[in-house]
Amino acid sequence: MGRYVVRRLLQMIPVFIGATLLIFLMVNVMGDPIAGLCGDRECDPATAAQLRHEFGLDQPVWQQYATYMGNVFTGDFGTAFNGQPVTELMGTAFPVTIRLTIVAILFEIVVGIILGVVTGLRRGRPVDTGVLLLTLVVISVPTFVTGLLLQLLLGVKWGWIDPAVSSEAAFGELIVPGLVLASVSLAYVTRLTRTSIAENRRSDYVRTAIAKGLPRHRVITRHLLRNSLIPVVTFIGTDIGALMGGAIVTERIFNIHGVGYQLYQGILRQNTQTVVGFVTVLVLVFLVANLVVDLLYAVLDPRIRYA
Amino acid sequence: MPDQEPYEPERAIAGTGMGGTMDLGASEAITLEQPPGPDGADPRDKPRSLWSDAWHDLRRNPVFIISALVILFLIVISLWPSLIASGSPLKCDLAKAQEGSQAGHPFGFNGQGCDVYTRTVYGARTSVAVGILATLGVAVLGSVLGGLAGFFGGGGDAILSRITDVFFAIPVVLGGLVLLSVITSNTIWPVIGFIVLLGWPQISRIARGSVITAKQNDYVQAARALGASNSRLLLRHIAPNAVAPVIVVATIALGTYISLEATLSFLGVGLKPPSVSWGIDISSAAPYVRNAPHALLWPSGALAITVLAFIMLGDAVRDALDPKLR
Numbered sequence: 361m362g363r364y365v366v367r368r369l370l371q372m373i374p375v376f377i378g379a380t381l382l383i384f385l386m387v388n389v390m391g392d393p394i395a396g397l398c399g400d401r402e403c404d405p406a407t408a409a410q411l412r413h414e415f416g417l418d419q420p421v422w423q424q425y426a427t428y429m430g431n432v433f434t435g436d437f438g439t440a441f442n443g444q445p446v447t448e449l450m451g452t453a454f455p456v457t458i459r460l461t462i463v464a465i466l467f468e469i470v471v472g473i474i475l476g477v478v479t480g481l482r483r484g485r486p487v488d489t490g491v492l493l494l495t496l497v498v499i500s501v502p503t504f505v506t507g508l509l510l511q512l513l514l515g516v517k518w519g520w521i522d523p524a525v526s527s528e529a530a531f532g533e534l535i536v537p538g539l540v541l542a543s544v545s546l547a548y549v550t551r552l553t554r555t556s557i558a559e560n561r562r563s564d565y566v567r568t569a570i571a572k573g574l575p576r577h578r579v580i581t582r583h584l585l586r587n588s589l590i591p592v593v594t595f596i597g598t599d600i601g602a603l604m605g606g607a608i609v610t611e612r613i614f615n616i617h618g619v620g621y622q623l624y625q626g627i628l629r630q631n632t633q634t635v636v637g638f639v640t641v642l643v644l645v646f647l648v649a650n651l652v653v654d655l656l657y658a659v660l661d662p663r664i665r666y667a
Numbered sequence: 668m669p670d671q672e673p674y675e676p677e678r679a680i681a682g683t684g685m686g687g688t689m690d691l692g693a694s695e696a697i698t699l700e701q702p703p704g705p706d707g708a709d710p711r712d713k714p715r716s717l718w719s720d721a722w723h724d725l726r727r728n729p730v731f732i733i734s735a736l737v738i739l740f741l742i743v744i745s746l747w748p749s750l751i752a753s754g755s756p757l758k759c760d761l762a763k764a765q766e767g768s769q770a771g772h773p774f775g776f777n778g779q780g781c782d783v784y785t786r787t788v789y790g791a792r793t794s795v796a797v798g799i800l801a802t803l804g805v806a807v808l809g810s811v812l813g814g815l816a817g818f819f820g821g822g823g824d825a826i827l828s829r830i831t832d833v834f835f836a837i838p839v840v841l842g843g844l845v846l847l848s849v850i851t852s853n854t855i856w857p858v859i860g861f862i863v864l865l866g867w868p869q870i871s872r873i874a875r876g877s878v879i880t881a882k883q884n885d886y887v888q889a890a891r892a893l894g895a896s897n898s899r900l901l902l903r904h905i906a907p908n909a910v911a912p913v914i915v916v917a918t919i920a921l922g923t924y925i926s927l928e929a930t931l932s933f934l935g936v937g938l939k940p941p942s943v944s945w946g947i948d949i950s951s952a953a954p955y956v957r958n959a960p961h962a963l964l965w966p967s968g969a970l971a972i973t974v975l976a977f978i979m980l981g982d983a984v985r986d987a988l989d990p991k992l993r
Contacts, residue, residue, distance in 0.1 A: 608840050
């Protein structure tokens, strides 16, 4: 187990470097960040040169990357061009997005798995067909359309929620945005659980459990569910990173000032430090979540051993 | 979506790599004995190839027929939008802004006074073109790279696997925002290029897996023993047996690419006005949603139906190609 973790951690290093380098290069082609700094006017060449030197932009790209990563590992994510440390921006943005992601993951776990179990046990019945069609529709409607429609119906027409989320972004306000963020994954979780339950239902161990007279709910929760949830856990785990990175659209629609909002602003204003910093953290979250999921495998399925 | 490609197709179609030879219509194709179907198919049935079997199933599947008809309609109106919409999508009259449905303008007008019906019809072209071209690019690039890596293995394969890991770690919408925000060209090509750039690892992973499965088959070993060259092995023996999972994933991905283009245009980095795209129209209708919800609903509905049609087509194709489900 220990050796497996070490090997996985070592494998993460090239992926981390590759992904951050890719984003670093992409951001660098985004254009001259100094030009954005002087507003609409052309920058004074002397000032521009001085600023360039100050931010280290006069060095070759690989050197900029090395310096940046060196700083990141000492906890210094650089300074946004307005003088605010990027870590400060992260401190306000990440809690909001983490709350939003928690709400979304809860929807996936509770609603997705329940729907999946119900339909998997009643394969071919009207409930199954109905839910299956519904998941297809949810997968097909892009997130931003789902978001705008729910905002229009619940926020504007019926007035159940505030169309925009306040700056505190408490859990209560994030229920509808969380549902929107989760919607597509929710449909996948439902379908995945359904397939998995329907497959395992015919397996020998379930027949044995029924034959030895266990009550139905015990067969379902202790035998069937535990074995069927393995692919679902994998999906939800890898989805954490995708949800946090994909929150840009949801946060924009509901005016939530989280990671997606900061990234959007950073990209519009060509604020390279903000963009690279946030993406670095998102990539780390994604990699760690994947590692945790792989380790969880062993907990859920004792047949899997890591050498 | 976007990064919402995780349809778990690898799992769902894991069984597709197996199966006998398919004759692909060529008369000289070698026919090997078909392994018996998992469901113990009727022995009186003439053994059919995976493809004719799949086509046999598809023709009888109402989901396939409906989605294929919808897609056919979409392709026709993206080629000749003037067939059903007479006006120009760029002809707008501010005096009519936000007005509702009226004679000759069934969907009403948007915030700039453009006819919503005409714009919705013309918007199909962008979505269909981006979807089809991006899928072609992704499928070709992904299956060539993944197929070669799976066939030859070794160092190149290891490097390619790490590269795909890198691409998977980058959130798609985010990558699109960063990369497309610099591009000033207002055509569909940058969007297509971006989707190909970030989409190929998904296909390459599938293609690699299914080539590895296919190359272990006895008939490949036999052909190798007979002295077949690598290119002959790949093209004649492995590719026809490994392509099914790629087709399935690519068809489903097509729908998600359409949705991705609309999302990027909605965020203001995909296509920009005066281009006509459902994403742009939805984005520009959002601020007026209180007074003119129709300007939001029609393009949204068109977008949803289009994506739905492609995803349902992919679903039907997968069901037909996956022997495990039969």
